[in-house]
Amino acid sequence: MTASKGEIQRLIECCICCDYLNDVRETPCCHQLFCLACIQGWLQKSTKNCPRCRSTTLTEQSLLKNIVIQRFVDNLLFECPNALHGCEAKVAKSDLVKHKRLCAFSSEKLAAKQQAKLEESRTILFRCKEGKTQITDNVLYDLANLFYTEHDYDSAKECIELMKEKEHSQKIIILQAQVERDTNHYDKALALYIKAYRYANS
Protein backbone atom coordinates (compact mmCIF):
# COMPACT_ATOMS: atom_id res chain seq x y z
CA MET A 1 0.00 0.00 0.00
CA THR A 2 1.29 3.42 -0.80
CA ALA A 3 0.03 6.79 0.30
CA SER A 4 0.79 9.93 -1.62
CA LYS A 5 2.41 12.88 0.06
CA GLY A 6 -0.84 14.81 -0.32
CA GLU A 7 -2.83 12.13 1.51
CA ILE A 8 -0.40 12.05 4.43
CA GLN A 9 -0.38 15.84 4.45
CA ARG A 10 -4.19 15.86 4.77
CA LEU A 11 -4.00 13.40 7.64
CA ILE A 12 -1.75 15.59 9.74
CA GLU A 13 -3.31 18.94 8.95
CA CYS A 14 -6.02 20.60 10.99
CA CYS A 15 -8.97 21.48 8.77
CA ILE A 16 -9.76 24.59 10.82
CA CYS A 17 -6.37 26.36 10.62
CA CYS A 18 -4.99 24.36 7.65
CA ASP A 19 -1.66 24.11 9.47
CA TYR A 20 0.04 21.05 10.93
CA LEU A 21 -1.80 19.65 13.93
CA ASN A 22 -0.74 21.15 17.20
CA ASP A 23 -1.76 19.51 20.46
CA VAL A 24 -3.92 17.00 18.57
CA ARG A 25 -7.48 16.27 19.62
CA GLU A 26 -9.75 13.69 18.03
CA THR A 27 -13.54 13.99 17.89
CA PRO A 28 -15.33 10.91 19.33
CA CYS A 29 -18.18 11.34 16.83
CA CYS A 30 -16.31 11.10 13.51
CA HIS A 31 -12.65 10.67 14.54
CA GLN A 32 -11.55 13.86 12.84
CA LEU A 33 -8.34 15.47 14.12
CA PHE A 34 -7.99 19.11 15.12
CA CYS A 35 -5.60 21.30 17.06
CA LEU A 36 -6.83 21.71 20.62
CA ALA A 37 -6.93 25.51 20.33
CA CYS A 38 -8.82 25.36 17.03
CA ILE A 39 -11.55 22.96 18.19
CA GLN A 40 -11.84 24.81 21.50
CA GLY A 41 -12.39 28.05 19.59
CA TRP A 42 -14.97 26.36 17.40
CA LEU A 43 -16.92 24.94 20.34
CA GLN A 44 -16.98 28.31 22.07
CA LYS A 45 -18.87 29.75 19.13
CA SER A 46 -22.67 29.54 19.05
CA THR A 47 -22.67 26.56 16.70
CA LYS A 48 -21.81 23.86 19.17
CA ASN A 49 -21.77 20.99 16.69
CA CYS A 50 -18.88 19.04 15.20
CA PRO A 51 -17.26 20.93 12.28
CA ARG A 52 -17.00 17.66 10.36
CA CYS A 53 -20.16 15.58 10.99
CA ARG A 54 -22.40 18.19 12.65
CA SER A 55 -22.96 15.91 15.67
CA THR A 56 -24.49 17.97 18.45
CA THR A 57 -23.06 15.85 21.26
CA LEU A 58 -19.51 17.09 20.85
CA THR A 59 -18.07 18.83 23.91
CA GLU A 60 -14.57 19.87 24.90
CA GLN A 61 -14.57 17.18 27.61
CA SER A 62 -15.39 14.45 25.10
CA LEU A 63 -12.37 15.20 22.88
CA LEU A 64 -9.74 12.46 22.76
CA LYS A 65 -5.97 12.77 22.60
CA ASN A 66 -4.17 11.13 19.72
CA ILE A 67 -0.62 10.60 20.89
CA VAL A 68 0.52 8.56 17.88
CA ILE A 69 -0.38 11.28 15.38
CA GLN A 70 0.99 13.98 17.67
CA ARG A 71 4.32 12.16 17.90
CA PHE A 72 4.38 11.75 14.13
CA VAL A 73 3.77 15.47 13.55
CA ASP A 74 6.29 16.48 16.21
CA ASN A 75 8.99 14.36 14.58
CA LEU A 76 8.46 15.57 11.05
CA LEU A 77 11.45 17.50 9.80
CA PHE A 78 10.71 20.91 8.38
CA GLU A 79 12.82 23.18 6.29
CA CYS A 80 13.93 26.27 8.19
CA PRO A 81 11.89 29.35 7.16
CA ASN A 82 15.25 30.98 6.36
CA ALA A 83 16.09 28.30 3.77
CA LEU A 84 15.95 30.96 1.05
CA HIS A 85 18.68 32.85 2.91
CA GLY A 86 20.88 29.76 2.90
CA CYS A 87 19.93 27.83 6.04
CA GLU A 88 20.08 24.11 5.31
CA ALA A 89 18.75 22.96 8.67
CA LYS A 90 15.88 20.49 8.84
CA VAL A 91 14.14 20.86 12.15
CA ALA A 92 11.39 18.99 14.01
CA LYS A 93 8.22 21.04 14.46
CA SER A 94 8.75 21.08 18.22
CA ASP A 95 12.22 22.63 17.75
CA LEU A 96 11.23 25.14 15.10
CA VAL A 97 10.61 28.06 17.45
CA LYS A 98 13.95 27.51 19.18
CA HIS A 99 15.77 27.11 15.87
CA LYS A 100 14.26 30.31 14.44
CA ARG A 101 15.57 32.21 17.46
CA LEU A 102 19.11 30.83 17.03
CA CYS A 103 19.26 30.51 13.23
CA ALA A 104 22.32 32.29 11.81
CA PHE A 105 20.34 33.06 8.65
CA SER A 106 17.53 35.04 10.27
CA SER A 107 17.09 38.52 8.84
CA GLU A 108 18.22 40.08 12.15
CA LYS A 109 21.39 37.99 12.28
CA LEU A 110 22.12 38.65 8.60
CA ALA A 111 21.60 42.39 9.10
CA ALA A 112 23.96 42.33 12.09
CA LYS A 113 26.54 40.42 10.04
CA GLN A 114 26.24 42.92 7.18
CA GLN A 115 26.60 45.80 9.64
CA ALA A 116 29.76 44.24 11.09
CA LYS A 117 31.14 43.79 7.57
CA LEU A 118 30.41 47.43 6.81
CA GLU A 119 32.22 48.59 9.94
CA GLU A 120 35.19 46.39 9.10
CA SER A 121 35.26 47.77 5.56
CA ARG A 122 35.22 51.34 6.86
CA THR A 123 38.22 50.50 9.05
CA ILE A 124 40.09 49.08 6.04
CA LEU A 125 39.29 52.19 4.00
CA PHE A 126 40.41 54.44 6.85
CA ARG A 127 43.74 52.59 7.18
CA CYS A 128 44.21 52.76 3.43
CA LYS A 129 43.59 56.53 3.37
CA GLU A 130 46.09 56.97 6.19
CA GLY A 131 48.62 55.08 4.10
CA LYS A 132 48.86 52.37 6.76
CA THR A 133 47.82 49.64 4.38
CA GLN A 134 48.05 49.10 0.64
CA ILE A 135 45.18 47.43 -1.15
CA THR A 136 44.72 46.45 -4.75
CA ASP A 137 42.14 47.95 -7.09
CA ASN A 138 40.18 44.69 -7.02
CA VAL A 139 39.81 44.81 -3.23
CA LEU A 140 38.97 48.51 -3.40
CA TYR A 141 36.39 47.76 -6.07
CA ASP A 142 34.70 45.17 -3.85
CA LEU A 143 34.73 47.60 -0.94
CA ALA A 144 33.29 50.38 -3.14
CA ASN A 145 30.56 48.03 -4.32
CA LEU A 146 29.67 47.09 -0.76
CA PHE A 147 29.50 50.75 0.28
CA TYR A 148 27.44 51.50 -2.82
CA THR A 149 24.87 48.78 -2.12
CA GLU A 150 24.65 49.95 1.49
CA HIS A 151 24.08 53.55 0.29
CA ASP A 152 27.29 54.82 1.87
CA TYR A 153 28.11 56.86 -1.23
CA ASP A 154 30.85 58.96 0.39
CA SER A 155 32.89 55.89 1.31
CA ALA A 156 32.25 54.40 -2.15
CA LYS A 157 33.62 57.59 -3.74
CA GLU A 158 36.67 57.51 -1.47
CA CYS A 159 37.41 53.93 -2.56
CA ILE A 160 37.08 54.85 -6.23
CA GLU A 161 39.39 57.83 -5.64
CA LEU A 162 42.06 55.47 -4.34
CA MET A 163 41.95 53.13 -7.34
CA LYS A 164 44.91 53.41 -9.67
CA GLU A 165 42.98 52.33 -12.74
CA LYS A 166 39.90 54.48 -12.11
CA GLU A 167 40.33 56.32 -15.42
CA HIS A 168 40.93 53.21 -17.48
CA SER A 169 38.73 50.43 -16.18
CA GLN A 170 35.26 50.20 -17.60
CA LYS A 171 33.75 48.52 -14.57
CA ILE A 172 35.17 51.18 -12.23
CA ILE A 173 33.82 53.95 -14.47
CA ILE A 174 30.38 52.32 -14.47
CA LEU A 175 30.41 52.05 -10.68
CA GLN A 176 31.43 55.69 -10.51
CA ALA A 177 28.51 56.57 -12.81
CA GLN A 178 26.09 54.62 -10.61
CA VAL A 179 27.27 56.47 -7.51
CA GLU A 180 26.87 59.83 -9.26
CA ARG A 181 23.44 58.86 -10.55
CA ASP A 182 22.22 57.74 -7.13
CA THR A 183 23.48 60.95 -5.55
CA ASN A 184 21.52 62.96 -8.15
CA HIS A 185 24.54 64.15 -10.16
CA TYR A 186 22.96 63.24 -13.46
CA ASP A 187 25.31 65.26 -15.67
CA LYS A 188 28.37 63.61 -14.17
CA ALA A 189 26.69 60.22 -14.36
CA LEU A 190 25.82 60.67 -18.02
CA ALA A 191 29.35 61.77 -18.90
CA LEU A 192 30.74 58.70 -17.14
CA TYR A 193 28.31 56.34 -18.87
CA ILE A 194 29.39 57.80 -22.23
CA LYS A 195 33.03 57.31 -21.26
CA ALA A 196 32.34 53.69 -20.26
CA TYR A 197 30.46 53.13 -23.50
CA ARG A 198 33.46 54.40 -25.49
CA TYR A 199 35.71 51.94 -23.65
CA ALA A 200 33.36 49.13 -24.53
CA ASN A 201 33.54 50.03 -28.20
CA SER A 202 37.19 50.94 -28.55
Ligand SMILES: [Zn+2]
Ligand atom coordinates in the same frame (compact mmCIF):
# COMPACT_ATOMS: atom_id res chain seq x y z
ZN1 LIG B 1 -5.70 23.96 13.86
Ligand SMILES: [Zn+2]
Ligand atom coordinates in the same frame (compact mmCIF):
# COMPACT_ATOMS: atom_id res chain seq x y z
ZN1 LIG C 1 -17.88 14.65 14.26
Ligand SMILES: [Zn+2]
Ligand atom coordinates in the same frame (compact mmCIF):
# COMPACT_ATOMS: atom_id res chain seq x y z
ZN1 LIG D 1 17.68 28.16 9.99
